Amino acid sequence: MKNLGLFCLLLVCIALESCNKNQKDVKATLISSEKPVSVQCYKALYDNDTIDLKINTLKKEKITGNMVMKVFNRAKKIGKIAGEFHGDTLFVAYTFILEANKQITYKNPMAFLKRGNELILGNGEIETTMGASYFVKGKPIDFDNVKYKFTKVDCIDK
Structure with a gap:
């Protein structure tokens, strides 16, 4: 029984x-x-690295978009972002594949600080628990000593 x-x-x-x-x-x-309320495109350049970012702002301040990271001597990362703003900081989950190996999907947290027309990709301590990665609570995200600062560019549909 x-x-x-x-x-x-x-x-x-x-x-x-x-x-x-x-x-x-x-x-x-x-x-x-859902149809986006607005669409903005950004590009970050650092040495031989290029990151293209397209942000769709949806109703209720939700964010979706696409990001392609071309980092010198590494496989190109192609993926989508989804998240939302908390004040002037955009927190997203970046779900991507490597161009060299399309069978495995990766997911990382990212944080962007909005300063004027610029987005700054922050560096923070990331922790992984049970396969999920996230920023460590209580540890600050550094937006000053960074590589990637995104500037607005015209969106080009491919």
Whole structure:
């Protein structure tokens, strides 16, 4: 009888998790299909590195977009960003693939400080727990000693 109770509990947990996953999938689909309120493009140059960033501002201040990172002597990173502003800081998750190996998807947190027409990519301590990476709470993100400062450019649709 005890095993039957555990089995039923397991089934309920699986059902609840699948419902939760479906809700997340629907929400992600709705956000990705939503028309942007505004679109802005940025470019950062540092030595031989180039980063192209396209930001779509959606309703309720949600942000989506695309980013391509071409870092000298490394594989090109091609991916999408999703996040939101907290004050003048944009926090996003960058989900990307390496051009050399398209089978593996990576996801990293990023923070951009908005100063005038410029976005500054911050450096912060990142921690990974159970496969999820995030900025360490209580540790500041440095926006002064950085490589990449993005300036606004005209958007070019490809």
